[in-house]
Amino acid sequence: MTGTAPEKLVAMYDEMGKLTEPECRSSCNAPQSCCSESDCNLAAMWAKREWDTVLEPLPADKRGPKGFPFLSPTGCVVAPHLRPGCTMHTCDMSSFGFKKVDPDGAWTDSYFELRQKITTLEWEWHKAKTAKAEEPSNA
Ligand code: SF4
Ligand code: SF4
Numbered sequence: 001m002t003g004t005a006p007e008k009l010v011a012m013y014d015e016m017g018k019l020t021e022p023e024c025r026s027s028c029n030a031p032q033s034c035c036s037e038s039d040c041n042l043a044a045m046w047a048k049r050e051w052d053t054v055l056e057p058l059p060a061d062k063r064g065p066k067g068f069p070f071l072s073p074t075g076c077v078v079a080p081h082l083r084p085g086c087t088m089h090t091c092d093m094s095s096f097g098f099k100k101v102d103p104d105g106a107w108t109d110s111y112f113e114l115r116q117k118i119t120t121l122e123w124e125w126h127k128a129k130t131a132k133a134e135e136p137s138n139a
Pocket of ligand 1: 023027028090
């Protein structure tokens with residue numbers, strides 16, 4: 001994969017979203033019941049701190065029935081890399097640590113392989129940003 005660390009992270013989170021989102025779409029009895037206002041707030045904090053991106057809450061009339069700031073009637077409006085906890089979450093992974101219906105374990109293997117790559121690159125990028133911020137000013 002080519003590109004800068006942020007570009008690679010965006011692409012990897014996108015890939016993770018493509019892995020987890022169909023799990024929910026195909027099996028969930030209560031879609032988005034895992035969402036909460038506090039998780040939306042965590043996403044907003046992460047987006048600002050790690051990506052210097054301000055997530056603007058949806059206007060009240062564009063929100064879904066639960067009224068959460070980033071949950072529209074058709075789903076989350078935040079990009080996968082700006083809400084890592086949500087993007088990596090599925091009920092199976094949270095409850096069991098593996099996908100239940102996954103006879104050869106391929107989905108679970110792909111999930112952990114990608115998650116490890118994301119975690120490693122994210123940590124390296126975070127360290128590089130922190131080191132740069134702590135450099136003495138030339139001014
Ligand atoms: S994580 Fe669970 S509750 Fe949330 S949408 Fe997916 S299957 Fe549904
Ligand atoms: S998936 Fe989106 S709407 Fe749901 S808790 Fe996370 S940020 Fe909020």
